[in-house]
Amino acid sequence: MTHPYSDAASHRLWRRGVSAFEANADPIVNFPFRISPSDKIVTAGGCFAPLxxxxxxxxxxxxxxTEKAHPLLPxxxxxxxxxxxxxxxxxxxxTARQLLQLLRRAYGRFEPIEDMWFEGDNKLVDPFRPLIQPDGFACIEEYRLDRAQHFAAVREAFETMDVFIYIFSMTECWENRKDGAVFPLCPGVAGGHFDESVHAFRNQDVGEVVADMTLFLEELREVNKDLRVILAVSPVQFIATGSDDHVLCASTYSKAVHRAACEAITKCDPAVAYFPSYEIIAGPQTRGRYFDDDLRSVTDAGVDRIMDLFFKHVTDEGAQWAASGNETRVEIGVKSEQVNYAARAQSLTKSLCDAVLLDLGG
Structure with missing residues (x-):
């Protein structure tokens, strides 16, 4: 007897698509578009996005x-x-809500009530990017000028990019009860003061994430109609949760919500594609080999594996590379004038995963 599974392709069967390859299993099938080295790429997300x-x-x-340091700055x-x-x-x-509000703030469509935090007599912190200025801003004028410059840079990025890569990081956030403004960190962690009467914990569900991301894409396409979008789920696990759940369950919930949301969004929008970074790292085929000793951070080898498959399936050069049957690591489009990107990557990993601040105790 024949049935729909009789002649199923190998990638549809666990034994032939996963077990046969173990950690080298490739879960990507027919990525819908390719990008080239000339495409202007913008990324956003949590601490995995800079990597x-x-x-x-x-x-x-x-x-x-679009927002560059002064050339004389080391x-x-x-x-x-x-x-x-x-x-x-x-x-x-x-979060998707933070992303949506970033766009609306940059275009003057949303002005949060709680738009600055004061620390002592001489430190002012931006509630929506509390770690970008190590010692805070010296005065309100400096803060407002920097924010105006920042919003101009955000608008330029959104309007001129060809490809937007967004990596979902968390479903959990803290918001202002009055206007719903969400913060990247709980007030009091890296600035501001937590007040239970002002701040509320929110843990988004699938419907909320899909709604926020759909609105973001609709409003973004008002200024950039030909944009292509790649969504991914960060494989980095929670370091802490604001809920009463065990952190393992809270992290799993967040990943599941984001994975389901990505599926719903991509099914409705042909210009949006899903890249399975989470599955590449956290799938059972890896036996945990791509997680660091803390069981949540992704090793350099894990990032390498993600990017090997990204270049193979998502880039023009990768299509040529795959057609050649090359089985070695992808090394394409490398610049002749090299910057010390290895050192920069090490700095990125060690310094500013802001969620680390949530668990500095013993």
């Missing part, structure tokens, strides 16, 4: 940076002030 941006730069891809100092980590100096954008 992807760094690898794109290493391979000679056009990672678009590279290490610029990195401390968050220049070059993301396309603009917006820091970590963990």
């Amino acid at each position: 992807i941006a760094n690898r794109l730069q290493t391979a000679g891809y056009n990672f678009l940076v 590279e290490e100092t610029a990195a401390l002030f968050n220049y070059g980590r993301h396309s603009a100096r917006y820091g970590s954008v963990h």
Whole structure:
């Protein structure tokens, strides 16, 4: 007897698509579009997003940076002030709601009530990017000028990019009860003061994530109609949860919500594609080999594996590479004038995963 599984392709069967390859299993089938080194690429997300941006730069891809440090500023100092980590100096954008509000704030459509935090007598912190200025801003005028420059850079990135890569990081966030403004970190962790009467914990479900991301894409296409979008789920696990659940269950919930949301969004929008970074790292085929000793951080080898498959399936050069039958690591489009990207990647990994601040105790 014949049935729909009789002649199923290998990638549809666990034994032939996963077990036969173990950690080298390739879960990507027919990625819907390709990008080229000339495409202007913008990334956003949590602490995993800068690692992807760094690898794109290493391979000679056009990672678009619209908010740049002064040319006389040393590279290490610029990195401390968050220049070059993301396309603009917006820091970590963990949730779809934060991403939507970033766009609306940049275009003057949303002005949060709680738009600055004061620390002592001489430190002012941006609630929506609390770690981008190590010692805070010296005064309100400096803060407002920097924010105006920042919003201009965000608008330029959104309007001129060809490809937007967003890596979902968390479903959990803290919001202002009055206007719903969401923060990348709980008030009091890296600035501000937590007030239970003002701040509320929110843990988004699938419907909320899909609604927020759909609105973001609709409003983004008002200024960039030909944009292609790649969605991914960060394989980095939670370091802490604001809920009463065990952190393992809370992290699993967040990953499941984001994976389901990505599926719903991509099914309705042909210009949006899903890249399975989470499955590549956290799938059972890896036996945990791509997680660091803390069981949540992704090793360099894990990032390498993600980017090997990204270049193979998502880039023009990767299509040529795959057709040649080459089985070695992808090394395409490398710039002749090399920046020390390895050192920069190490700095990115160690310095500004802002969620680390949630668990500094013993």
